Amino acid sequence: MVFSSIVFLYIFLPIMLLIYFIVPNKFKNAVMILASLIFFAWGEIRYIFIMLLLAIMDYICGQKINKYFENKNKKKIFLFIDIGVNLLILFFFKYADFIITNINHITNLDIPLLNIPLPIGVSFNTFQSLSYIIDVYRGTVKCEKSFYNYLAYTTLFPQIIAGPIVRYETVDEELEEKNISIDNFTIGIKRFIIGLGKKVLIANNIGVLWNIIEMGDYSNLTFVLSWFGIIAFALQIYFDFSGYSDMAIGLAKIFGMDFDENFNFPYISKSITEFWRRWHMTLSSWFKDYVYIPLGGNRKGFIKQIRNILIVWFLTGAWHGASWNFILWGLYFGVILILEKLFILKVLEKTGKIFSHIYAIILILIGWVIFAFEDLSKIGTYFNAMFNINNFVNNETLYYVRNYGLITIIGILCSTLLIKNFIEKLNKSDKKRYKILEIIFYMAIFILCTANLVSDSFNPFLYFRF
Amino acid sequence: MNKKGKYFFKIFISFWVMLSVLNFIIPTHEFSENENRMLAQMPKFKLEELINGRYVNKLNDYINDHFVFRDVWLKIKSMEEMMLGKTENNNVYIGKDGYLFEKIKYTNESEENINNLVKTINDFEQNTNIPVYFLLIPNSIYIHQDKLPKFAETFNQEELIHKIYSMTNHIKTIDTVDILKENKEQYLYFKTDHHITSNGAYLIYLEFCKVAGLNPITEYTKEQVTDSFLGSFDSKAQMVNQEKDEIVVYKNSNNTEGITAYYDKETTNSIFNEEFLDKKDKYSYFLNGNNAKVVIKTKQKNGKRLLVIKDSYAHIMSQFFCQNYEEIHFIDPRYYKDSIEEYAMQNHITETLFLYNISTVI
Numbered sequence: 013m014v015f016s017s018i019v020f021l022y023i024f025l026p027i028m029l030l031i032y033f034i035v036p037n038k039f040k041n042a043v044m045i046l047a048s049l050i051f052f053a054w055g056e057i058r059y060i061f062i063m064l065l066l067a068i069m070d071y072i073c074g075q076k077i078n079k080y081f082e083n084k085n086k087k088k089i090f091l092f093i094d095i096g097v098n099l100l101i102l103f104f105f106k107y108a109d110f111i112i113t114n115i116n117h118i119t120n121l122d123i124p125l126l127n128i129p130l131p132i133g134v135s136f137n138t139f140q141s142l143s144y145i146i147d148v149y150r151g152t153v154k155c156e157k158s159f160y161n162y163l164a165y166t167t168l169f170p171q172i173i174a175g176p177i178v179r180y181e182t183v184d185e186e187l188e189e190k191n192i193s194i195d196n197f198t199i200g201i202k203r204f205i206i207g208l209g210k211k212v213l214i215a216n217n218i219g220v221l222w223n224i225i226e227m228g229d230y231s232n233l234t235f236v237l238s239w240f241g242i243i244a245f246a247l248q249i250y251f252d253f254s255g256y257s258d259m260a261i262g263l264a265k266i267f268g269m270d271f272d273e274n275f276n277f278p279y280i281s282k283s284i285t286e287f288w289r290r291w292h293m294t295l296s297s298w299f300k301d302y303v304y305i306p307l308g309g310n311r312k313g314f315i316k317q318i319r320n321i322l323i324v325w326f327l328t329g330a331w332h333g334a335s336w337n338f339i340l341w342g343l344y345f346g347v348i349l350i351l352e353k354l355f356i357l358k359v360l361e362k363t364g365k366i367f368s369h370i371y372a373i374i375l376i377l378i379g380w381v382i383f384a385f386e387d388l389s390k391i392g393t394y395f396n397a398m399f400n401i402n403n404f405v406n407n408e409t410l411y412y413v414r415n416y417g418l419i420t421i422i423g424i425l426c427s428t429l430l431i432k433n434f435i436e437k438l439n440k441s442d443k444k445r446y447k448i449l450e451i452i453f454y455m456a457i458f459i460l461c462t463a464n465l466v467s468d469s470f471n472p473f474l475y476f477r478f
Numbered sequence: 479m480n481k482k483g484k485y486f487f488k489i490f491i492s493f494w495v496m497l498s499v500l501n502f503i504i505p506t507h508e509f510s511e512n513e514n515r516m517l518a519q520m521p522k523f524k525l526e527e528l529i530n531g532r533y534v535n536k537l538n539d540y541i542n543d544h545f546v547f548r549d550v551w552l553k554i555k556s557m558e559e560m561m562l563g564k565t566e567n568n569n570v571y572i573g574k575d576g577y578l579f580e581k582i583k584y585t586n587e588s589e590e591n592i593n594n595l596v597k598t599i600n601d602f603e604q605n606t607n608i609p610v611y612f613l614l615i616p617n618s619i620y621i622h623q624d625k626l627p628k629f630a631e632t633f634n635q636e637e638l639i640h641k642i643y644s645m646t647n648h649i650k651t652i653d654t655v656d657i658l659k660e661n662k663e664q665y666l667y668f669k670t671d672h673h674i675t676s677n678g679a680y681l682i683y684l685e686f687c688k689v690a691g692l693n694p695i696t697e698y699t700k701e702q703v704t705d706s707f708l709g710s711f712d713s714k715a716q717m718v719n720q721e722k723d724e725i726v727v728y729k730n731s732n733n734t735e736g737i738t739a740y741y742d743k744e745t746t747n748s749i750f751n752e753e754f755l756d757k758k759d760k761y762s763y764f765l766n767g768n769n770a771k772v773v774i775k776t777k778q779k780n781g782k783r784l785l786v787i788k789d790s791y792a793h794i795m796s797q798f799f800c801q802n803y804e805e806i807h808f809i810d811p812r813y814y815k816d817s818i819e820e821y822a823m824q825n826h827i828t829e830t831l832f833l834y835n836i837s838t839v840i
Binding site for chain 2: 217447465
């Protein structure tokens with residue numbers, strides 16, 4: 013199930029919340045688990061059993077590591093078992109066919125593909141499990157004593173399909189005792205509506221344009237449309253992805269839990285280094301804590317640091333999908349980050365804000381071209397259009413500019429702090445007219461989203477590769 | 479939280495709970511008058527479909543189609559598109575002077591469809607030896623392309639029609655593009671629907687008579703039967719304040735008297751059905767809407783029996799075919815699954831007309 017659907021908004025969520033708030037505290041996790049299983053089964057029923065088995069294994073390994081905490085060898089065995097099995101499952105579903113295709117390509121063999129569909133959310137799920145077991149091993153969190161609570165953590169439906177990646181330490185206390193109140197409910201529902209609006213009103217509406225361009229014939233793409241198109245894609249993926257995170261964070265708040273933030277206005281960045289501090293923050297910090305630092309980070313000399321950065325960005329790319337373009341996309345940013353560390357950041361300090369901003373945006377957009385096309389030759393064709401001023405504009409382009417110009421401007425404005433300041437002003441002010449304006453603002457978004465969902469407009473799910 | 483903050487909570491919860499509850503208790507319809515289509519049905523549970531995800535997809539469609547106040551939500555969506563400055567909604571261009579046009583695209587599949595159609599027609603002529611006419615009607619989006627929204631373009635249907643005609647053997651083709659273009663200031667196409675009007679149909683009838691060697695009948699009383707028609711384009715675009723279409727009929731004794739009409743489910747004495755004028759789907763006034771087969775017997779006694787293999791553009795033409803034929807047999811190959819060639823032989827058809835609009839053949 014996805015949040016942006018009538019089923020979720022008007023059937024699943026009201027019923028689930030009603031039951032959740034009625035039952036006594038000790039049953040709330042049970043309601044959460046059951047709801048998560050139904051939520052997940054709605055479209056992804058096959059993976060449920062694997063998810064449950066993995067949860068049992070994680071739980072047992074956590075217990076064992078705790079038991080043998082003083083015995084380094086024994087506790088290492090359980091760590092490796094758990095990490096091994098989790099990664100094996102991830103590899104099997106996500107990367108097996110990709111690896112087979114490449115082996116076939118290199119060796120001219122004809123190993124048949126497995127053609128197993130990737131279960132939605134498997135990457136998020138695996139990364140959460142790994143963070144739990146590694147933290148227990150390190151002793152930074154206590155192992156979960158109750159399987160019931162651990163199951164609630166690992167199946168937690170708000171984040172299961174599109175993040176944020178919730179670490180066990182973030183929610184361990186709330187698994188036991190939830191902060192339920194009308195205040196939290198109100199904060200949560202507002203956050204949820206903002207996320208829903210980002211996804212349904214902005215991402216979906218702009219996504220139509222990108223969808224047309226993606227399906228079309230790139231060989232005749234004009235200069236203007238190629239830039240307009242990739243800006244549309246950049247806005248679509250940001251509002252879609254951060255919208256999902258907002259919805260997850262809002263839902264968690266309603267349930268009385270606090271998730272980590274995942275996006276912080278990435279497109280206002282003035283360097284790529286800053287961009288990655290603002291984009292998909294829970295993923296970046298996961299790689300930093302569980303890969304980069306264990307590899308030695310920046311403490312073992314410059315050469316090793318470069319090696320570590322490239323490993324992390326290779327993995328970041330591959331995490332987004334089993335295809336060369338994602339790996340290329342990851343390495344592209346890895347190289348830019350190294351160059352920024354070496355000298356670009358110092359240069360940018362001198363050139364001023366506006367230049368830094370343009371620099372970052374252009375590199376981000378080029379990145380999205382690599383991200384958008386699995387077929388590497390299409391990336392080339394698209395870049396050709398982006399740098400060919402001779403084929404500048406045509407009627408088709410003008411038609412799209414005319415039809416998608418306004419939503420793009422709205423999207424750009426909402427990517428800046430303007431919208432954040434507006435929402436905060438509404439929230440903090442005690443003046444009556446601001447309060448009325450606030451109610452109108454949220455209700456209008458909710459009503460418009462319902463209208464879009466009922467009319468069955470373009471509503472894609474973008475994370476089936478993650 | 480202060481007291482004012484709770485107003486939002488109360489308003490939101492009331493709204494949300496009310497809609498969720500109403501959605502459960504208000505009974506639903508199987509058919510949407512407004513959109514003129516059957517709504518999705520409650521899927522039957524199959525374990526296999528649950529596992530491959532299809533069951534859930536069908537259930538999602540069902541829930542969306544039957545959501546409470548569906549028509550209101552569609553209007554809100556249409557207003558949203560207008561406010562975003564869009565010149566289209568749900569694949570329909572919002573043109574000038576109240577004209578709507580559905581987007582149609584010529585694709586690789588179109589080529590194949592056209593080849594198949596031409597082959598069917600050529601084979602029909604060869605196998606039956608009955609004289610065959612072929613009549614393609616361009617769509618309003620081409621004839622009225624000057625009314626498209628700014629910068630919107632469409633493909634050249636005139637070229638396409640000539641190309642298709644050139645692929646036929648021993649078939650008498652009827653050119654309709656020139657006459658429609660020359661008279662495009664007239665009310666030839668409905669603004670809110672994909673069909674031609676009676677005016678357009680009359681011009682096409684005159685062209686048909688030239689090729690078929692018929693004496694066109696030109697005496698009619700024009701009668702407006704409705705002025706509140708909102709057709710298929712409007713059903714899709716769900717416009718607010720859309721200018722409505724009128725339906726005019728060219729009546730004389732040939733098409734109103736001495737008629738027997740055999741439809742799929744009933745037999746009447748008229749090619750017009752007034753009942754549809756009170757419904758959304760007013761175009762079905764002509765020839766009772768979509769039937770697999772309709773046979774019309776007129777008061778002419780000239781032994782001429784015309785078989786029309788067609789899409790719904792032929793329905794509005796029926797008022798004119800009654801002028802010159804004793805029997806007219808309409809067959810819609812989308813619904814009629816037996817052999818049409820055999821049908822033609824058994825019913826002693828004297829002439830056959832293939833009549834389609836371009837959006838059907840591509």
